[in-house]
Structure formats: structure tokens, C-alpha cells
Amino acid sequence: xxxxxxxxxxxxxxxxxxxxxxxxxxxxxxxxxxxxxxxxxxxxxxxxxxxxxxxxxxxxxxxxxxxxxxxxxxxxxxxxxxxxxxxxxxxxxxxxxxxxxxxxxxxxxxxxxxxxxxxxxxxxxxxxxxxxxxxxxxxxxxxxxxxxxxxxxxxxxxxxxxxxxxxxxxxxxxxxxxxxxxxxxxxxxxxxxxxxxxxxxxxxxxxxxxxxxxxxxxxxxxxxxxxxxxxx
Ligand SMILES: [Zn+2]
Numbered sequence: 001x002x003x004x005x006x007x008x009x010x011x012x013x014x015x016x017x018x019x020x021x022x023x024x025x026x027x028x029x030x031x032x033x034x035x036x037x038x039x040x041x042x043x044x045x046x047x048x049x050x051x052x053x054x055x056x057x058x059x060x061x062x063x064x065x066x067x068x069x070x071x072x073x074x075x076x077x078x079x080x081x082x083x084x085x086x087x088x089x090x091x092x093x094x095x096x097x098x099x100x101x102x103x104x105x106x107x108x109x110x111x112x113x114x115x116x117x118x119x120x121x122x123x124x125x126x127x128x129x130x131x132x133x134x135x136x137x138x139x140x141x142x143x144x145x146x147x148x149x150x151x152x153x154x155x156x157x158x159x160x161x162x163x164x165x166x167x168x169x170x171x172x173x174x175x176x177x178x179x180x181x182x183x184x185x186x187x188x189x190x191x192x193x194x195x196x197x198x199x200x201x202x203x204x205x206x207x208x209x210x211x212x213x214x215x216x217x218x219x220x221x222x223x224x225x226x227x228x229x230x231x232x
Contacts, residue, residue: 037094048202061223151178
């Protein structure tokens with residue numbers, strides 16, 4: 001019986017744990033426990049100038065981009081498992097909380113999604129994740145809105161597979177301020193899914209700072225542990 005039930009459930013519901021492949025609606029319990037958010041300051045080394053000063057824009061990650069969390073992010077980002085937004089929003093919300101100031105409303109600014117990735121993935125994944133995260137924070141009483149303030153100013157290459165220097169060059173001047181409605185009177189936090197070299201969030205912070213909206217912090221689901229750079 002089990003032989004029949006398992007593949008059928010898989011076919012109908014995609015009912016596999018994204019962390020280990022066991023039967024589960026999105027994540028099995030052990031995998032869920034293993035990625036419990038642990039918000040940690042995650043400065044990339046070297047860190048982008050725009051994050052360092054004048055007031056540091058501190059990056060906080062809910063976890064590391066390894067093991068179960070990495071597999072969940074790959075399934076969400078590359079394999080169309082958008083149902084995992086409902087798992088990852090808890091991670092991102094936990095990474096936003098350390099930036100909250102009592103009584104201050106919050107504007108969450110997602111890094112923009114390129115046209116290429118919107119086409120490949122069929123949606124604005126980080127924007128959707130930001131909106132889901134804002135709803136989660138709102139439920140807990142935080143006045144949080146998503147302001148899609150940034151847009152691409154030009155086309156870029158896919159960051160995956162580029163070394164740190166190429167990533168910086170690829171993103172340099174890549175974003176522009178698209179709108180500022182909704183930012184006034186709110187603390188600004190930039191969000192993204194994964195922080196690797198910090199080039200993407202660094203460019204987002206640079207543009208917002210130039211527009212007079214210096215963010216308080218950066219929040220990401222996961223930080224990628226840095227390997228020694230081999231490409232120059
Ligand atoms: Zn699992």
C-alpha cells in the first residue's frame with residue numbers, strides 16, 4: 001500500500017520535505033527544527049563600503065546557507081517550490097526583529113528582481129517573501145509595510161558563479177530609486193534571500209542612502225560562509 005501512497009502523494013501534493021525528501025507537506029519536523037531561526041550579525045568580509053559608514057548598516061542572517069536551509073532555498077528558488085515562502089518568511093521575520101526600534105514603523109525594501117529571474121521563476125520571489133514577512137510581523141503587532149523602492153537601472157549578469165570582484169562590478173550602479181512613497185517616517189530595512197559577498201544589498205543600501213533614506217539594517221534568510229577567494 002505504501003508503495004502506492006507515497007508516489008501518488010508526491011505527484012498530487014509535492015508532499016516531500018524540501019530538506020531530506022521524507023514525506024511531509026513542506027518540511028518534516030526534524031528539518032524544521034534544524035533550521036530554527038538564529039539571527040546573527042553576518043558581515044561579509046570584505047564588506048561593501050556602503051554598509052560600513054557613516055552609520056553602519058548591520059546585516060543580520062537567520063541562518064547559514066548550508067545543509068537543510070540551503071536545500072530549502074534551492075527548492076524555493078530553483079525548483080519552483082513557492083510553498084516554502086511560508087517557511088522562509090519566518091526566517092526572514094526573525095532576521096528583521098533585531099533591527100526594530102520601539103514605536104517606530106518599518107518599511108521593508110526588497111532587493112529588486114531582475115527581468116531575467118522574473119521570467120525564469122515566474123514570480124518576484126524576494127518581493128513575495130518580503131510581503132509574506134511583513135504580514136507575519138504585522139500579526140505580532142509590528143507596523144510593517146513593504147515598499148518596492150528599488151528597480152534595475154540596467155541589465156546584469158547572473159551573480160551565481162561570479163567571484164567577489166566580478167559580483168561587485170556586475171552590481172555597481174545596477175539599481176535606481178523607483179519610488180519613495182511609503183518610506184517617509186519609517187525605519188528602512190533592506191531584505192534579500194541570501195547574502196554572499198554583500199554586493200546586492202550593498203548596492204541597494206547605496207542607492208537608498210543617496211536618496212536620503214539610509215537603511216537601519218539588512219536582513220537575509222541565510223548567509224553563505226565565505227571560502228577563500230581564488231578568482232581575481
Ligand atoms: Zn526533512
